Amino acid sequence: MHTILCVDDEENILASLQRLFRKIDCKVFTATSGEKALTMFKDQLVTMVISDERMPNMKGSEFLGRAKELAPASIRILLTGYADVTSAITAVNQGGLFRYVTKPWDDNDLLTTVRAGLSQYELMHRNRRLEEQTRHQNEELAVLNQTLEQRVAERTKALEAHNEELQKLYELLEKDLFESLDMVLAVMEAHSPRLVGHSRRVAAHVEGLAPFLGLVEYDAKIIVTAALLHDLGLIGIPHEILDKPDPLLNPAERALLQEHTRVGMETVTALSRLKMEGPIILSHHERYDGQGFPSGLKGAEIPLGARIIAVVEGYDHVLAPSYGTPIIALEQDAIEHVKAEQGKAYDPKVVESFLRMLSGSCREARTVTLKDLGEGMVLATNLSTPQGVLLAPKGTILTRPMIKRLHQLPPDKMPAHLEIIPKI
Numbered sequence: 001m002h003t004i005l006c007v008d009d010e011e012n013i014l015a016s017l018q019r020l021f022r023k024i025d026c027k028v029f030t031a032t033s034g035e036k037a038l039t040m041f042k043d044q045l046v047t048m049v050i051s052d053e054r055m056p057n058m059k060g061s062e063f064l065g066r067a068k069e070l071a072p073a074s075i076r077i078l079l080t081g082y083a084d085v086t087s088a089i090t091a092v093n094q095g096g097l098f099r100y101v102t103k104p105w106d107d108n109d110l111l112t113t114v115r116a117g118l119s120q121y122e123l124m125h126r127n128r129r130l131e132e133q134t135r136h137q138n139e140e141l142a143v144l145n146q147t148l149e150q151r152v153a154e155r156t157k158a159l160e161a162h163n164e165e166l167q168k169l170y171e172l173l174e175k176d177l178f179e180s181l182d183m184v185l186a187v188m189e190a191h192s193p194r195l196v197g198h199s200r201r202v203a204a205h206v207e208g209l210a211p212f213l214g215l216v217e218y219d220a221k222i223i224v225t226a227a228l229l230h231d232l233g234l235i236g237i238p239h240e241i242l243d244k245p246d247p248l249l250n251p252a253e254r255a256l257l258q259e260h261t262r263v264g265m266e267t268v269t270a271l272s273r274l275k276m277e278g279p280i281i282l283s284h285h286e287r288y289d290g291q292g293f294p295s296g297l298k299g300a301e302i303p304l305g306a307r308i309i310a311v312v313e314g315y316d317h318v319l320a321p322s323y324g325t326p327i328i329a330l331e332q333d334a335i336e337h338v339k340a341e342q343g344k345a346y347d348p349k350v351v352e353s354f355l356r357m358l359s360g361s362c363r364e365a366r367t368v369t370l371k372d373l374g375e376g377m378v379l380a381t382n383l384s385t386p387q388g389v390l391l392a393p394k395g396t397i398l399t400r401p402m403i404k405r406l407h408q409l410p411p412d413k414m415p416a417h418l419e420i421i422p423k424i
């Protein structure tokens, strides 16, 4: 509600103003002098001040000037006689008064003036509120701008931490995968140590061949994993069939053996992490000329990984013809076999790269003692006892259990030095 302070040294004037302003929704206070009125500002939020000009001691215009300092937002009106109009106009212009009203006033005119003044007060009040809001929002915006850089930095840090977590998770999964692979290979080794030896040699050769074929790391990893597991489906096949030379197999036994590609594929694709390896394992016995199994795929229809494994495992099978026979062939025989099958069983381009890898063998063999053996090293020559009994063929990749077994052999059963190729 608005508050109007009326100041006049004549009580009857104040009384008539009070009566008149009952028509307006407001509180009216009165004072009989400027001095008294000035004390009332402390306790009131004054919307409007109406003062007579002619008063003893303090003139109305002077009082209104002082009132402006105490309540700058208030609307100020001067009541003045005709004789004082000139000074009233000066006060309006210089003192920031809203209006002056001559005495005696017309009630309606005065009410209209007062109502207009109150409307102006409300308008100014709304403006001030809007200005305050804008200023507040600008301040918030300034603070926001100041902290924006900090918040971006914090967000970046949070993202980096998140990425680090993902990386850790990925490494953990990766580690788990290799631990799982180790477990699978341990199961294979329990079933047939030669089968694992073959798988590890094939995988090591595939890994070495990858750069010669220009494979990207991601594809190379998939093909190396597929090479490690390519004969997984042979687990469970009785040894008498597994170790039988190929020409001696009857049709049922051969069919059972050939099933290992499908069984291997189904086993690995059950693990979502190994979905990409499945089709490679399924096709590793396909031939480039379309005469292989299980689907008779031809040329580029065969997944590249399977074409690579086929060459490497063909080479390895010449060196170790079946899982139960000793190594009898020379490396040159294996190379001749691969060359002879180039374009027939094997992809010519893969053979070309494989031969380049073998001839330019980038890793040099070195001589180590038994205690220097480490997991992943590859035997550069056949490992035999001083008595000539073959312990492991050339190309065997040393595993932890294998090294442990070698350490357990009596000293007279072990050569003093071994030729190895360092871990890739």
Ligand SMILES: [Fe+2]
Residues within 6 Å of the ligand: 198, 230, 231, 313
């Ligand atoms: Fe194989």
Ligand SMILES: [Fe+2]
Residues within 6 Å of the ligand: 230, 231, 260, 284, 285
């Ligand atoms: Fe196979």
